[in-house]
Amino acid sequence: MLLLRPLTRRTVGVKLSARGLSSSLRLSQVQPQQQQPIAFVFDIDGVLMQTKNPILPHAPMVLSHLKDHNIPFVLLTNGGGQTEQARVDFLNSALSPSVSEADVGDDSDSTKLLHTSQLIQSHTPMKNLVDKYKRVLVIGGLDPQARDVALSYGFKEVIRPIDIVRATPNVWPYTRYTQHELTHHSLSATESKIETEPIDAVLVFNDPRDMGTDLQVTIDALCSDKGLFGTRRNSGASSPSVPIIWSNMDLLWSTGYPIPRFGQGAFRISTRELYKRLNDGKELEDTVLGKPWPVSYAFAEWVLGKEWRRINGSAQKGSKGIVPGLGVRPKEQLFKKVYMVGDNPESDILGGNDYGWETILVRTGVYKDGDFERNPKLARPTLGVFDNVWEGVSAALKANNIK
Ligand SMILES: [Mg+2]
Structure with a gap:
């Protein structure tokens, strides 16, 4: 069933620890998950960023919150043209103003929002x-x-x-x-x-x-x-x-x-x-390749599994290979639910739905209100349409009784 009404975020509980962010912005408390966690896959343009500019304050708020509560997430973008390391260095500095130029390229810093391994570009x-x-x-x-x-x-x-x-x-x-x-x-x-x-x-x-x-x-x-x-x-x-x-x-x-x-x-x-x-x-x-094709979602599922093992300290160091072959899905279902968060019904949402994930559509990018009326064939999100990434993720956490 479609839920197109934006949900109001809960304001009980945990103070966000995002660097430099307002402590008045709160989200429902999340307990670290040990088994069958939920996970998130974020598009970048129109969800976290608008070209070079972060969508403030929601993008860093959400990523900080998930990181602080050990909820696995990766970024899946149809963008590219630079190394994954360069893109992550830029995103870390754009989304975490406290990261200095001297910090770039060092994935060992646990204060960073993103590791290079969490970014999947289209190529x-x-x-x-x-x-x-x-x-x-x-x-x-x-x-x-x-x-x-x-x-x-x-x-x-x-x-x-x-x-x-x-x-x-x-x-x-x-x-x-x-x-x-x-x-x-x-x-x-x-x-x-x-x-x-x-x-x-x-x-x-x-x-x-x-x-x-x-x-x-x-x-x-x-x-x-x-x-x-x-x-x-x-x-x-x-x-x-x-x-x-x-x-x-x-x-x-x-x-x-x-x-x-x-x-x-x-x-x-x-x-x-x-x-x-x-x-x-x-x-x-x-x-x-790329969204909405399943080959990219399968790749993201492998990377999410790797991220989950990294969070739990069981990552295999030095293992270079991520996937056994393009388009091959992992046999093991690590996650209870995976949420694809995107701004483009024809790309993020269509592909996420086809892959069997839950989907969240945000209003900060390509999608505009009235698009479904103008084009009834557009793929619709399973969880709903939300004003921004913060509202969407809040609703997903609430839907899973994570509080
Ligand atoms: Mg986008």
Whole structure:
């Protein structure tokens, strides 16, 4: 049954210990859970943050409260383009003003809101592809950060569009790269071997920053002769020359601008349409990760289990592998309930519902009141719609008699 009425938070009990936060903000007392705990999975943009700005005071209040009461949570975002460590360092400093620059990169500090292991970006599951593809073209995100991310995952050779432009400037004459970027953020033609070495796959890590260049080189790769740039195969197949894997298919995302902006999904639509036009009407075969697809929720469930073991001091130190394979669900049901908290019915809520989790929708992002009336097919949250993340989590705790 849908519950669309925002619940009022309880104000009995525990004083929040969030650093620098008002002590007048209170939440119902939560006892540490030993077995069958509930757990939370948070989207970031539109739930905890609006682009670079934290949603205050609710975002740090909620994370501090869950941390202080040993309730497991992870962040599952369709964003990306930087290393998990860099993103967590930024979030810790944005959400916990007491964290100084000198503290970044040190996960051992127990006062930090977030550990690096709690962040799942849309491309994080691509770690599982390093044994499958050796030389990859990584699209989207910034230079040089996006290359650093792929290398940090273990890919042996990482090619970026800027490398292709540097080696063959006529590949896209209208490119927006500056001379500084070309000099400092690209591989030389000798290093990149663009004209002699084929790529094994295209991985779209994040939204394009230069849509024209990225569209051109992506289509070039998909329609090439076995992945070699500057070549073209015979047209007419749905299967591209090299596989393409998208980290998400979000058409829109919330930036703080009054109207949601185009995301990676807009780039995917454009790529698919161009591929179709160049391949006798054949639909492109591709793979999509990220919300709302179950592969990302399964990955999050593994990470939640790891987080639960970390909280209980039973984490296996030094174990690098998180999941046995993309899309594989854990056999063990560690949690009584998992709540997905998001701002986007078509992404967070749809995927959470399909995966069998409880879902909480907030009003601080993409979703606007009246959306369900305008589009009755939108996925609806199982717990309800709430003004902010604090109200949503309060209702979930109350629903589980955690007081
Ligand atoms: Mg969002």
